[in-house]
Amino acid sequence: MSLIQVTGLEKTYYGDRDLETKVLHGVDFSINKGEFVAIMGPSGSGKSTLLHMLGFLDEPTGGNYFFEDKDSLAYAKEEVAYLRNKKMGFVFQSFNLLARTSVFENVKLPLLYSDVPESGWAERAHVAIHAVGLKHREDHEPSQLSGGEKQRVAIARALVNNPEVIFADEPTGNLDSKSGQAVMDILQRLHEKEGHTVILITHETYTAEHAERIIHILDGKIKSDDKVANRKRATTFIK
């Protein structure tokens, strides 16, 4: 049983004056539970659009997407909110942390929308923050953090509900190589130690090679889908 399966997935944007932009031209693949997959391609290839649809942030205009063997269109609005909350964790290129809100509160945010009893919130948030090595930054606000630290907060936030799959959209795109290494290290460890499914979007071959498998997308079509032969290991920054 695959966690994610897409068949003939298409996405067309309809602009003004019948301007159509077809971003995805029928994509097929499936991802199993526990895989670490990189979706790679140059900008404008449709890789981000694909990720958004996998994360239920956007809807396909053609083809099918099955999450846990159920068609994405068959999920009700509340079920989609539940999936995003409990089954998926998002890490964005631009961090998307709430300003003027502490690291602790930012990480806690998904718990507010979850069915986790309130008594367990603080503990979960502490564990997630600890896992990304930011214990000493809990009370800081995003404006007081470096880019790499911000992204680690975002990862902690994605982890806090212990999701099935983590979607990371260019997580190292705004970071220097050292901070990027730290982020990749965390993702690799979440995959190996905790068994999370990780789906990573990147345009850099080097970053993509940290995954087990690379789906190469070009002009809205899959160009290749291969196992990574010489897998990169991120330098360990956090004990």
Next chain:
Amino acid sequence: MRFKYHFTTAYKGLKTNKSRSALTVLGIVIGIASIILVVSIGRGAENLILNEVSSLGAETIVVRPGKQPSGPSDFTETLFSESLIQRDLDALLKKANAPHIVEIMPAVAIPGSVSYEGETYRPSILGGDGDFFARTFNIFPEYGDVFSEDDIRNRASVAIIGSKVKEELFGGSDAVGNFIKIKDRKFRVVGVFPKRGQVAFFNMDSLVLIPYSTAQTYLLGISHFQELIVKADSPDNVARTVYDIEVTLREAHDITDPENDDFYVETQQGLVDQIKVIIGALTAMLSAIVAVALVVAGVGLMNIVLVSVTERTKEIGLRKALGATERDILLQFLIEAVMLTFIGGVIGVLIGALFGFLISLAITTFAGLSWTFTFPVSAALLGVGVSVVVGLVFGVYPARIAAKKSPIEALRYE
């Protein structure tokens, strides 16, 4: 999401934009403060007038000739009707007819002026019963005395004058014992009322009171009364006495159908009810104007919440990506709007009450009226309730817009 967290989230949202929140809420504050002010002044005026009226005493009943006026043109009928005469007075004074009547003062008004040694003044001249008048309005001559029953019987030319009349005609010298002229007839001043101002329908200071019989015979040349002021033995028997008066007078006037009554009866309670209706209508009208102001404030609020929704588009997208449902987002912005208007309502109530109090203080100090400030509890509750409703009504639209945002478009928003 737990309801409590909608509140903390909304509260944080408001705190982040303190000055904008304050400006948004200003319209609500002014609206609610105006309502409280209008109602509190209305109450004060009502109390003032009711106190004046009830100084006549709840057991007082007034009988007037003619039909009950239902419009301004009907008053002429009352003024020219001659239906109440001495015979009616005698009939009403019979215990068998109206057992609860204690006494009756007939009254007539005399147009004209008074003069003394070249000084002339235009007072209100009333033909009545000195003793009854003094007891009913609790005002007794400062100098001299009231005229007596004998004076009424003998149609004596005597007068009690108010303090202002005394001052205008006599200045500093004594008035009692001197003769004033009303319509070329000399009246001996027997008493001077102390300075008292307005009591019930009369300004005691510019009043001249003479025996009604003298006024009827020598000044007006009429045999009817313009008013019969009746005292019942207790306020509880007023209704019964009104009935007795109606039955007695109908019999005396050979009237079988109450439609044809040539007199009408007014009680203090009736007057009080009328005044309450008038002030209530005024207050309602002013409140309606304020309600329009509140709608305008609501539109302003809607605009600002909409701006806030647009500004926080990215945050909405993020919250949705993290699992917020449409309901969560809707509640967050709706609670923000309602919180704003609720706070505005409370501040408005406080400011309105403060101004109401200051105005009552000013009226008592500068106008010398016994104006009492009352905090209008029901209006305060209504005011806060209305502001919450304004928040709900005008918050729903922008909150729905926020809730319906597609997460990815919201996240992409720059």
